[in-house]
Amino acid sequence: MAKEKTKRVLDHLLYLLELHENNAIVLYSPTLSQQIPTSRAANAFNVFQQGLHQIEIVRLCALWDTPDPAKENISTIIELVDHPEVIETLAEETSLHWRGIGGRVYPTTDDPDLQAFAEEALQRSNEEFGEQEAQKAREELRKAIADSRAILNSPKHASIMNLRDKHLAHSLSETRRERKVGPLPPMKYGDERDVLNATLPIVEALYCWVNGTSFSLEDSREIDRQNATALWTGCTFDVAE
Numbered sequence: 001m002a003k004e005k006t007k008r009v010l011d012h013l014l015y016l017l018e019l020h021e022n023n024a025i026v027l028y029s030p031t032l033s034q035q036i037p038t039s040r041a042a043n044a045f046n047v048f049q050q051g052l053h054q055i056e057i058v059r060l061c062a063l064w065d066t067p068d069p070a071k072e073n074i075s076t077i078i079e080l081v082d083h084p085e086v087i088e089t090l091a092e093e094t095s096l097h098w099r100g101i102g103g104r105v106y107p108t109t110d111d112p113d114l115q116a117f118a119e120e121a122l123q124r125s126n127e128e129f130g131e132q133e134a135q136k137a138r139e140e141l142r143k144a145i146a147d148s149r150a151i152l153n154s155p156k157h158a159s160i161m162n163l164r165d166k167h168l169a170h171s172l173s174e175t176r177r178e179r180k181v182g183p184l185p186p187m188k189y190g191d192e193r194d195v196l197n198a199t200l201p202i203v204e205a206l207y208c209w210v211n212g213t214s215f216s217l218e219d220s221r222e223i224d225r226q227n228a229t230a231l232w233t234g235c236t237f238d239v240a241e
Helices: 002-026 040-063 074-081 084-099 112-152 155-168 176-181 191-211 217-232
Strands: none
Touching: 002 040, 002 074, 002 191, 002 217, 040 155, 040 191, 074 084, 074 112, 074 191, 084 112, 084 191, 112 155, 112 191, 155 176, 155 191, 191 217
């Protein structure tokens, strides 16, 4: 279940990165806003800005919502993985992968004893590397779990989730969270960026050690940034005041 949910969380995060890089220009830069004078059109532009920003917040909150077997989020993955026997199983999978990489050593030699020695040395090297990678899996999984729990217990997470629950997902005068702990500080612009940046290494670690495949979210983010720049810097508004 953790493997499947981690795949889906990566997909959700990739879409969130696309939203974020568009918002970096639409909301957080003057690229478009400086072209819009005080006018009726400015009201429509404000709606556009707010809507794009709000969907980013909603999608970020979905990644950090409460754990539930039906939900595809980081919290659920953490609850599935945060058990010593599960971490050890994933570490052993990593080790077995490298121990299983053998094969012949090229170029081959006519001396069968030398050939056997070379292949044995390669196998030994793979086994040692596998043990190193297994230990790395244990350490990075534990760090991902600890960092995830830190985010879930952070004031920024509480403020962002409260905004989502109160004003975006629902229209509430008071959330359950507010009834339980009292008034919460409002979310600030940029809080979503901080949580997103902290999310990237967590999901990369989970995807690497739960699913056994590395993935560079920064590379994807750079492509998203280039795409957003190509679109929005090519847009020109001609609005009468």
